[in-house]
Amino acid sequence: MKRLLILIGLDKEFASAMERFIREGEYCERLNIRSFTHCEHAGTFVNDNRGESPVILHGETIADEEVIRWFGEGHNGLVYRLSETPECTDLPAGNRIYRYQPFRTMLRDLLLRAAEQTGVPGPGRAGFRSGRTSILTVYSAFGGSGKSVLALNMATQLAAQGRKVLYVSLEAVSSSALLMKDGPPDSLSRLLYAWRKSPDRTADYADLLQCRHPAYGFDYLAPLPNIREADELQAEDVSGLVGRIADSGICDVLLLDLDSAVQPRTLGALRASDIVLWLVTQDAHALYKTRKVLEAMKSMLSMESCANKSLFVVNKYTGGDLGLAKEYDVAVFETLPYIPAWKTVSDPADWLGEPVFAAQVGHMLRRFSEGAEAL
Incomplete structure (x- = not known):
């Protein structure tokens, strides 16, 4: 089963580049991707598609609490912040993704973390x-x-x-x-x-x-x-x-x-x-x-x-x-x-x-x- 990756509040150039990388590369068989500017739009989409198990990647200007508020307490997604710096003292290492790395490395890391949290197979799969x-x-x-x-x-x-x-x-x-x-x-x-x-x-x-x-x-x-x-x-x-x-x-x-x-x-x-x-x-x-x-x-x-x-x-x-x-x-x-x-x-x-x-x-x-x- 493909994972759903949701991008929220990321700059247009970055989001477009990641969408293109996923849809045209080896991750097209592992991930579906949707990009939103605001939490409320992403939350509406997820609530209308509850069969999906989303991984959420949001910008630094959006708090984790805001994402969870819009998605509801019962959602089974995983929330990560895209960090501009390798070290971010206000956020546990397990909940941040460093922005300036190859997409292949970033996506593999996301899928492995998702697999550890939920048991859904990551890059290795069955x-x-x-x-x-x-x-x-x-x-x-x-x-x-x-x-x-x-x-x-x-x-x-x-x-x-x-x-x-x-x-x-x-x-x-x-x-x-x-x-x-x-x-x-x-x-x-x-x-x-x-x-x-x-x-x-x-x-x-x-x-x-x-x-x-x-x-x-x-x-x-x-x-x-x-x-x-x-x-x-x-x-x-x-x-x-x-x-x-x-x-x-x-x-x-x-x-x-x-x-x-x-x-x-x-x-x-x-x-x-x-x-x-x-x-x-x-x-x-x-x-x-x-x-x-x-x-x-x-x-x-x-x-x-x-x-x-x-x-x-x-x-x-x-x-x-x-x-x-x-x-x-x-x-x-x-x-x-x-x-x-x-x-x-x-x-x-x-x-x-x-x-x-x-x-x-x-x-x-x-x-x-x-x-x-x-x-």
Whole structure:
């Protein structure tokens, strides 16, 4: 359900710019917006539309008490003042919104506060955890499925939506390193060391070691520098570190990109995940491996919940019936298109610049956010 955002007593230029941003951008599916000059007009509108649950943002010249008087004691909206200064001593921090910040950041903050107050889903909605970092994992039971390409596209789009995303590859050899050339080259390795030495300071070290991608907007830790170090990781190492990062709240989404080999580090990541996006293809070989790995996980006491949090995605989809997947007990959540141009890629940036693939990833994320069922 969309939230209703009501603006009261804000200058015309600001109100018009926000209306345009909402109606033409990614928030068009989350918010309806109405702007009023006076409280009495807004109050009349809300009283005539009691099915709505409004969030109210008003100017500094209007007192909170005046807004509540016009809206009535029984209204279930949330009232916030648009503050011209970051600090406003006469108003609790939870009831003010700083004006001079990007609309994307401001709206995300409003929706999160509304979710905390009323339980109505905020930006994360049904597919993401409210009030805690969501651990989202991309996995496949076979190599060459396109895990990293999907994970990087998801990280880019989630960051563009205003979420703080931390991308971490746990592959022994990660092709994502081709796109991640800034920051410490051994940042994940150093974070693991710091976590083992001082678990309580994990978030501090992660803040220092993570790097913001200059073009795509998500944060990342550089992949492990050598295969030996990756293979020595135990399940408890990964689940412990992931849990610490999630509990710290330094990011909205922790996005894990896993190896297809069933290694201890892979099992630890899967166990710690909230949702697993499991890639398959329209191929008997791939579907057979998927079923066998899933059966093995169901038989392991510590991994039996993995099936319940897995969403199966057919990658390199060329059209046609999905009956083969059903034969292997794979309930397909979404499909992603086959991109012929990716047979040979000389510039890894091409993975994030393909409009057809990016559009379908965006569609998948919307369905996921809305808690949609399998196809």
